[in-house]
Amino acid sequence: MPDSVATRPGGFDLRRAVGMAPVAIFVAMLIYIGFNAPNFLTWSTIQLVLSQSVPVVVVCLGLSVVVMAGGDDVVSGGIDLSVPATAILCAGIIAQQVTLAEQPLFLAAMLAFGAALIVGALNGFLVTRIGMTPLLTSLAMFVAVVGVNNVITASRRIDIDAPLILFLRDDRIVGLPAGVAIALVLCVVFVFAIHHTKWGLNLQAVGGSREAAEVSGLRPSHFLFWSFVIAAFAGFLASFFVLARGSGSSPGTEDNLLLEMVLATFLGASFSPRRVVTVWGAVLGAVLVAALSIGFKSMGVNVFWTGLIKGSLILIVVALGAASQRMR
Amino acid sequence: MAGPVLQMRDIVKTFPGVRALDGASISVSEGEIHGLVGENGAGKSTVIKVLAGVYGADSGSVTLDGQPLTAITPANVHDAGIRFIHQDLHLVPHFTVTESVFMGQEVAGRFGLSKRQMRNMAERFFREVLDIEIGCGRLIRDLTTAERKLVQIARALIDDKARLVVFDEPTAPLAIGEIEKVFAAIRRLKAQGIAMIYVSHYLSEITEICDRVTVFRNGKDVAVFDKISDDSAEDIIKAMVGRELGQLYPNRTHAAGEPLLSVRGLSDGNRFFDVDLTLRRGEILGIAGLIGSGREELVDTLYGLRKAKSGTIELADLPLKLSKPADAVGKGVVLVPRDRRGDGLVLAMNVMENINLASLEEVSKLGWEMRGAARKRAEKLIGDLDIRPTNPDAIGQTLSGGNQQKVVLGRWLAIDARVFILDEPTAGVDVGAKVEIYQLIEDLAAKGAGIVVSSSDPGELIGLCDRILVMMRGRINHEIGTQGLSIDQLVAMTTGAADFSTAGGTARSAHAG
16 A cells, blocks of 8 residues: 655655755855865854854844744745844944933833834734735834834944943853853743743644644634744844944944844754754854854955855745745 | 433524524434535535534534533533544644644643653554554654544544544545545544544445434435445435436446547656556546555646656647646646646636636637626536536635536636546535536537546446556556446455455455445
């Protein structure tokens, strides 16, 4: 009896190969950089890579939750492009309040937190109640939020020297840069919440098949709404690392963050044995992307070329993802 | 024996303008598989939805274990131990078996999900209750359809509180060999005293697995059969249609002429190999085979939906290069696909638009669709094919399965095709509509069209076709005329049993009847 229709004995599994291709491309590029960039594979470069990757890692935590709740179809599934904008807005609010208005950091952070919640709730409302597609909603939200930040900061760079920010930037915890260590804790919390709790598994079920979730008594709109709120919260958390990395808030940071976030999250899907977006996959993806950026820099590749390469990589990763889905 | 587990009495449910249930009753006992049959619109699904709490009944009573069920809501019904196995699988492709079984009812401790405990519970359930090994760490997308169905069953029963399970067309997506697996599981549940309602169009399955059968017609139970044997099917059909059903299959008036389509050495290098076949004018050629035998892939390749690796397809000595369906349609080769909801019918479009979809040029001038001509043509075909409702503006989605199929057929009738490839032409279609579709196929053949029927229903193949090609593991294993061929013999060939013993000797006939 031909039982296993899905598995073909022997032979070359094209679907699997396509699913693995993005990682293979990345590893190949890193090996190339490793041979060509001086001192790339040293502990100090690795620490630099980790430190630089932290803001992207934290926004990726948010995006991966939204993608898992909404499904990984790039057009109609879950996506939240506004997370980097939220991070920049929160950073702008904190820097403006602390440095210019001379408010305590705690108060400034509370203000930023409130702003992030509003963005997240608004995204969730527009998607679940009004029925807009996440892609368009969050793209519009990205532009609007960046606009608000420009108003608040008057589109200027604002330095910050609050102790917490300096601690994140300069201190070390158990041999790791403090920012990296704390981001690691955040990652563990997110991985646990999404991959090891009932709520997290239910959220993944909603993203996997909305009808199946509904039949099982779950309310998809509940999970979709909260995924956007969580993503905005991740944006809020990321703002501290953005401030630490840049020693303040500066306009224009959001573009690169957006690019790397999308690239890292969908690249992360190729790490997962199931070929779906996962929290830990996105985190790993973010570190790889940072390694690539720094690798290009230390090889002396022109910054303008770096943008072209990253953009092409997004296209390749997403195209391969779509191709491997079509083969299912 | 104790009283019935479930008793629904004199249920009445009206929708605006329709009396969907008109005093319907059904009663199911412990450890009983109770068949519920009826033509489309007889009220089967309405009564199930009343039981599920989706619709509130206007009047009537429902008792479970002798206790009246009041406040019938989906949550209450679930708590009372009534479970539904929907026709659609409703599973997440990238979830594991364990995750799927526990979806929405996960077991969690203080430190998050108890993954190991859930896995152990799922494994024990499959082993002890369903008596199969399935591999609880596998992903749903890697399972066969039958295995997915078993996962769905496990999800409904894992909490061990089920008293009554309602199956809605559980075998619809399965091949013959797979049906037996699901049946084995259902029989295991029966042995454990669970009461079951089994809703299906496949009467052969009803007579095989059910202990008792209730027949619905026009919103009422018109007959209850307490003893079921293989011979019951005829009586059940009589009760369903309320009149003598002449003959399921039409009288043959067609005669085979010169060759029309010839296929030589066709392989896709993967699912089927070295297929030779010749289709003549005015001939109905059947293709039999289990899911996985390469039957579906062969049919798709004949139509250009899949690419062939080697071999030739010639149409009346005109070599055919098929790389996309439009090539085939242009040469008069048309497909009526198995998944008519997905591939055949544009559900959001109305009947008129669907019928004219393939022939828009003929009702268009300079790229403009002429609505008047389109409507006229649609109305004529609706009349010819007896499509209900007769309104050309009815939306495809609202039609019953049989009528949807007639619309898809109608689209191709609108373009005078020479070769029809029909893939599971009557899947999910009620008996009355089946007879009409069979007659339509016969008429097409009588007019000289060549017809390929790919089907998992052996009765249909024998009743309709002149010759049958039996596929197994990607090759044509038998080619046989249908004169005097029995269903048992055909099933024996498709399952491979015929290759090891005398034909029909050991094969179970899952579809006999």
